Amino acid sequence: MNPEAKVPAFPQVAAVAQSGPAHSVDRIMAVAYELFSTRGVRDVGVNELIExxxxxxxxxxxxxxxxxxxxxxxxxxxxxxxxxDGILLEARRRGSTPQEQLLAIFDVFGDWFLREDFEACSFVRVMLEMGPAHPLGQASIEYLAKIRGHVQAVAEEAGLVNPEEFARSLLILMKGSVIQAVEGDTLAAERARQMAVWLMEHHRG
Amino acid sequence: MNPEAKVPAFPQVAAVAQSGPAHSVDRIMAVAYELFSTRGVRDVGVNELIExxxxxxxxxxxxxxxxxxxxxxxxxxxxxxxxxDGILLEARRRGSTPQEQLLAIFDVFGDWFLREDFEACSFVRVMLEMGPAHPLGQASIEYLAKIRGHVQAVAEEAGLVNPEEFARSLLILMKGSVIQAVEGDTLAAERARQMAVWLMEHHRG
DNA sequence: ACAGGGGGAAAGACCGGTCTGTCTTCCCCC
DNA sequence: GGGGGAAGACAGACCGGTCTTTCCCCCTGT
Structure with missing residues (x-):
């Protein structure tokens, strides 16, 4: 057979050129990150991912x-x-005291809610999509608990009383504001921040 | 053919006997309510519904x-x-004043979170499952806005200042506590109720 | 330095199953 | 006898996952 007949195909070189000489696994992860974070898990099939x-x-x-x-x-x-990197580190960067850093979470949220590619918290989304009993739902719950652990650590730095209770309450505000932002309430972060102020006042003793 | 060979089948008469002499549409709706509310929309197929x-x-x-x-x-x-009937009417029944009725929402939530068949708010779930742009997501958003309208009406009865802002903030607490309850935090309702108390104090003027 | 071999990767056929939705057949009851 | 409903075959698409074929490139031995 004429070898030239087989050569011209390979449309994937264009994709390689777009994303550079990255390895396959990196390209898969980049595509998965974009599709899963914007459209959820069940709506994205393997065929679309590889294409x-x-x-x-x-x-x-x-x-x-x-x-x-x-x-x-x-x-x-x-x-x-x-x-x-996106939320917690940025919040720590914006505030000079632990108290300010806790409130800055909602400032970061406010900016995030205005982004066009904002969709929802992937952990909440996957937990509801797969159910809390599914391994993926369990993993999502663990990552949410990890966030709570970090909030609790900052609350301890701030010297707040009952930091675990504080962290659990603050995460109610975080999750609630995210859900409301999905509905279109872009000011949900400000309302949650105000309630976080009151919450913090009652945890100063 | 022997007509007796065809008679004994009809397993659906058992289902009819279970749910009474209801019409087909009523039986479909009853099954859909149970399956959709506990497992979401995409996980339930038409074949399972009809079966x-x-x-x-x-x-x-x-x-x-x-x-x-x-x-x-x-x-x-x-x-x-x-x-x-389940949430708002029950909350109005439990409280003697509009303020108490608003806080009673979280008491009803607390009982709801302890139920074994508790899964999540169907409106939030469908909105995240289908996306806010999908017609079903849009409908879910409208029902959530309807809830907010009722909360706002009770807030006006209570004479709270800026009832719309109050209602939007209270719904952040409601949604956040529901999500956290899905994770297993059955005390999320109490935490949200406490923040609702503080929120209400700041809306009394 | 060059030939050859082996592994990685692309393309895509294929499998069994599930999805929503249509249509046919038969039967029961009014 | 006619309409409604049960049963279920069927269509067409898509799902996750397996496997084959073909090619390219790099690594190795001489």
Whole structure:
């Protein structure tokens, strides 16, 4: 056969050119992060994932033994990239005292709610999508508990009384404001911040 | 053929006997209410719905032109049966003053969170499952706004200043506590109720 | 330095199952 | 006898997951 007849295909070189010489697993993760975070888990199929990342199906399943394992990896990256670097670290940067840093969470939320690609907290979304008994729901619950642990640590720095109770109450405000922002209430962060102020006053003793 | 060979089948008569001589549409709605409210929308297929309600597929599609139309009907019934009668009316019954009635919402939530069949608020769940742009998500948002309207009306009865702002803040507490209850925090209602007390104090002028 | 071999990756057929939705057949009852 | 309903086959699409074929590239041995 004429070898030239087989050469011209390979549309995936375009995808490689777009995302650089990254390895397959990196491209898969980048596509998964975008699709899962904006559209949820169940709405995104494996076929779409491999098509958008320019990767063969066998390659996908060599790196991830199942779709669920990719979702686990996504949740972990979401925790690092979004929760830790995007929200908590940014909030610590904006406030000079632990009290200010706790309230700054809602300032970061306010900016986040205005973004066009804002969709919802992936952990809450996956927990509701898969149910709290599903392994993926369990993982989401653990990541939410991890956020609460960080809030509790800052509350302890601030010298608040009953920091665990404070953290649990603050996470009610965080989750509630996110849900309300999905509905279109972009000012939900300000309202939650005000309630956080009152909550903090009652935990100063 | 021997006519007796055909008679003994009809397993749906058992279902009819269980749910009484109700019409097909009533049985479908009852099954849909149970399955959709406990497992969400996307996880429940039409085949399971018709099987559990002992109804033929053609009968299903004669009453509901599509699955989505059944979900619309479910959301409407959920609003009547759960939101109005289960939560708001019960809260009004428990409190003797409008202020008490507003706080009683979280007492009703506290009981609800302890139920075994508690899963989540169907409106929030469907909104996140389908997305806020989907017609079903839009309908869910409207029902959530309807709840806010009722809260606002009670706030006006209570003479609170800026009742709309109050209602939006209270719904943050309601949604946040529900999400946290899904995670397993059965005391989320008490925490939210305490923050509602502080919120109300600041809206008394 | 060059030939050859082996592994990785792309393309995509294929599998069994499920999804929503349509249509046919038969039967029962009015 | 006619309409409604049960039963279920069927269509067409999609799901997650497996496997085959083909190619390219890199690594190794000489």
């Amino acid at each position: 958008r990342s320019g990767v063969a199906k066998a390659t996908f399943y060599r790196h991830f033994p199942s779709k669920d394992s990719l979702v686990f990896a996504f949740l972990e990256q979401r925790d690092k990239q979004w929760t830790m | 559990r309600s002992g109804v033929a597929k053609a009968t299903f599609y004669r009453h509901f032109p599509s699955k989505d139309s059944l979900v619309f009907a479910f959301l409407e019934q959920r609003d009547k049966q759960w939101t109005m």
